[in-house]
Amino acid sequence: MGPGASPNLRTxxxxxxxxxxxxxxxxxxxxxxxxxxxxxxxVRLGGGQGFYGDGRAPLDDLLASGVDYLVCEALAELTLxxxxxxxxxxxxxxxxxxxxxxxAAAVPYLVDGRTRFITNAGGINPIAAGRAVIDGLRGAGxxxxxxxxxxxDDVRPHAATLGLPDDTLFANAYLGARPIxxxxxxxxxxxxxxxxxxxSLFLAPLVHEFGWGWDDWDRLAAGVTVGHLMECxxxxxxxxxxxxxxxxxxxxxxxxxxxxxxxxGSFVLTKPAGTGGRVSFDTVRxxxxxxxxxxxxxxxxxxxxxxAAVRLEDLGGDRVRVFGAAGTAAPETYKGLVxxxxxxxxxxxxxxxxxxxxxxxxxxxxYLRGRADIIGMEVEEWSEEYFGVNGFGGPTVGADIDHxxxxxxxRLAWRCATKEEATxxxxxxxxxxxxxxxxxxxxxxxxxxRPTQLLGVDAIAVPREVVDxxxxxxxxEV
Amino acid sequence: xxxxxxxxxxxxxxxRSGDKGDISxxxxxxxxxxxxxxxxxAVTVERVKQHFGDLVRGExxxxxxxxxxxxxxxxxxxxxxxxxxxxxxxxxxxxxGGALLRMRIDVPDEVAAAAPRxxxxxxxx
Numbered sequence: 001m002g003p004g005a006s007p008n009l010r011t012x013x014x015x016x017x018x019x020x021x022x023x024x025x026x027x028x029x030x031x032x033x034x035x036x037x038x039x040x041x042x043v044r045l046g047g048g049q050g051f052y053g054d055g056r057a058p059l060d061d062l063l064a065s066g067v068d069y070l071v072c073e074a075l076a077e078l079t080l081x082x083x084x085x086x087x088x089x090x091x092x093x094x095x096x097x098x099x100x101x102x103x104a105a106a107v108p109y110l111v112d113g114r115t116r117f118i119t120n121a122g123g124i125n126p127i128a129a130g131r132a133v134i135d136g137l138r139g140a141g142x143x144x145x146x147x148x149x150x151x152x153d154d155v156r157p158h159a160a161t162l163g164l165p166d167d168t169l170f171a172n173a174y175l176g177a178r179p180i181x182x183x184x185x186x187x188x189x190x191x192x193x194x195x196x197x198x199x200s201l202f203l204a205p206l207v208h209e210f211g212w213g214w215d216d217w218d219r220l221a222a223g224v225t226v227g228h229l230m231e232c233x234x235x236x237x238x239x240x241x242x243x244x245x246x247x248x249x250x251x252x253x254x255x256x257x258x259x260x261x262x263x264x265g266s267f268v269l270t271k272p273a274g275t276g277g278r279v280s281f282d283t284v285r286x287x288x289x290x291x292x293x294x295x296x297x298x299x300x301x302x303x304x305x306x307x308a309a310v311r312l313e314d315l316g317g318d319r320v321r322v323f324g325a326a327g328t329a330a331p332e333t334y335k336g337l338v339x340x341x342x343x344x345x346x347x348x349x350x351x352x353x354x355x356x357x358x359x360x361x362x363x364x365x366x367y368l369r370g371r372a373d374i375i376g377m378e379v380e381e382w383s384e385e386y387f388g389v390n391g392f393g394g395p396t397v398g399a400d401i402d403h404x405x406x407x408x409x410x411r412l413a414w415r416c417a418t419k420e421e422a423t424x425x426x427x428x429x430x431x432x433x434x435x436x437x438x439x440x441x442x443x444x445x446x447x448x449x450r451p452t453q454l455l456g457v458d459a460i461a462v463p464r465e466v467v468d469x470x471x472x473x474x475x476x477e478v
Numbered sequence: 479x480x481x482x483x484x485x486x487x488x489x490x491x492x493x494r495s496g497d498k499g500d501i502s503x504x505x506x507x508x509x510x511x512x513x514x515x516x517x518x519x520a521v522t523v524e525r526v527k528q529h530f531g532d533l534v535r536g537e538x539x540x541x542x543x544x545x546x547x548x549x550x551x552x553x554x555x556x557x558x559x560x561x562x563x564x565x566x567x568x569x570x571x572x573x574x575g576g577a578l579l580r581m582r583i584d585v586p587d588e589v590a591a592a593a594p595r596x597x598x599x600x601x602x603x
Contacts, residue, residue: 078562242492246600285546289505291496293552295543308543342563383565395531396577413565455562
């Protein structure tokens with residue numbers, strides 16, 4: 001389905017002439033298939049991860065379904081902040097710690113040449129990540145695999161040029177697909193990067209396989225489109241779907257996305273046979289526009305993609321054909337993110353039952369804030385939320401508000417300049433237990449409520465010459 | 479003159495919201511040309527700013543994305559300072575899409591009557 005001249009086309013899911021790849025890792029364009037139909041070579045990408053902490057259960061189905069590339073996207077905007085804290089504790093950390101588990105799942109397929117593995121799980125320390133993977137492979141007695149590490153996204157060495165604040169915790173540019181293509185051209189089975197634009201992780205194998213030119217804007221835009229659709233794993237296969245999500249099949253065995261990509265840039269978005277979830281016009285379009293800002297100019301390091309030109313054709317059977325992406329030249333600068341400390345947050349949660357639950361919850365919050373005043377605590381910002389009333393919707397709840405719900409959880413959060421300051425109020429809630437409003441309960445079993453560090457993450461423009469000169473690809477054979 | 483009916487966006491549209499820094503980026507999805515025309519007419523930048531009140535402190539830009547019947551809103555200053563800086567429980571604004579679906583708009587009678595999501599509710603099973 002979709003707008004346009006013949007939008008509601010539904011065709012048989014069994015495509016004539018399924019294209020093939022031999023399992024020797026070599027390409028055989030124009031190979032003859034069974035009934036004598038000659039087809040081009042389809043490259044199958046698998047989206048194996050959408051963030052650091054994603055579930056790994058769908059990996060087995062994805063790998064078993066036969067993907068030429070397993071691509072794992074591990075870095076949300078704030079993930080580098082988590083990894084930075086790891087590296088401050090231990091120089092050998094700073095990459096996502098579950099990376100070895102992904103490698104272990106993929107190894108049987110890497111060893112026999114069926115699949116190659118690309119990830120940005122190197123985080124803030126791709127060299128250490130590469131070393132850990134290499135050590136792990138050698139420790140398991142595996143040989144004959146090439147592991148590539150891509151470095152050069154860290155722009156702190158150029159702090160003066162870029163005007164970075166003195167207290168910068170990390171500053172990284174989003175690299176494009178080129179160094180990954182270099183690694184694949186060098187025969188790498190595993191490519192470990194740090195900060196790379198999410199979609200570029202998927203674009204790279206297509207450039208490597210199809211030989212697209214770096215000024216073939218429409219093809220590059222198509223590669224960014226498939227990458228953008230797949231980078232959030234289950235979010236394109238029925239996850240977070242706002243329609244009739246309850247009709248998704250088998251949520252216990254949700255399938256992660258597969259992109260069946262053609263040399264002309266068109267592709268079919270699907271998922272492994274027999275898995276749950278859903279791939280439809282609706283689930284694909286929700287992801288198509290996710291977090292892209294101006295859809296007619298989706299900025300990427302390799303191309304500016306026009307997603308407003310993309311056409312979706314629901315083929316049925318959890319298959320959506322995607323075509324028509326258009327591109328123009330990439331932006332003149334790389335996007336970067338700069339992270340700086342932004343104080344400490346404390347938090348208290350307290351729950352009350354009907355009757356008058358909201359009034360009780362508000363009285364408890366007023367008590368806590370009053371205690372902060374009395375002990376002279378210096379608070380820079382407060383946040384009050386009343387779950388069960390309008391904790392998420394705030395003013396949008398309007399006339400729908402229920403002032404006498406079955407229960408209300410109050411959440412009070414505060415920001416202070418130091419951890420010590422933010423800790424003070426943690427010890428002030430005790431009186432609510434026996435001497436506050438009636439019918440109080442814990443909202444969770446999280447004891448302590450230790451303050452956490454807040455971080456500012458700001459986008460900057462990074463001149464290309466600052467980054468391009470320091471990007472390196474190191475290939476090690478185990 | 480069209481006869482108009484009031485409808486809540488939840489009965490007319492899908493939605494997905496995401497984040498970049500302190501920006502909330504959310505898109506409404508209509509199910510046909512008439513539904514798309516109706517939300518383009520009724521869900522203006524001004525209505526959205528008014529709807530979100532204090533939750534959104536910055537500029538709001540709207541994009542009409544006809545190829546997928548999408549109406550996108552990019553809202554600055556919408557996440558309490560941005561994911562790792564925000565004091566909000568929903569620091570990434572994943573719930574703001576739902577908050578927008580609460581809006582009520584006037585649409586032509588036949589658009590309300592034809593809306594496939596109208597009255598569709600998740601079973602409690």
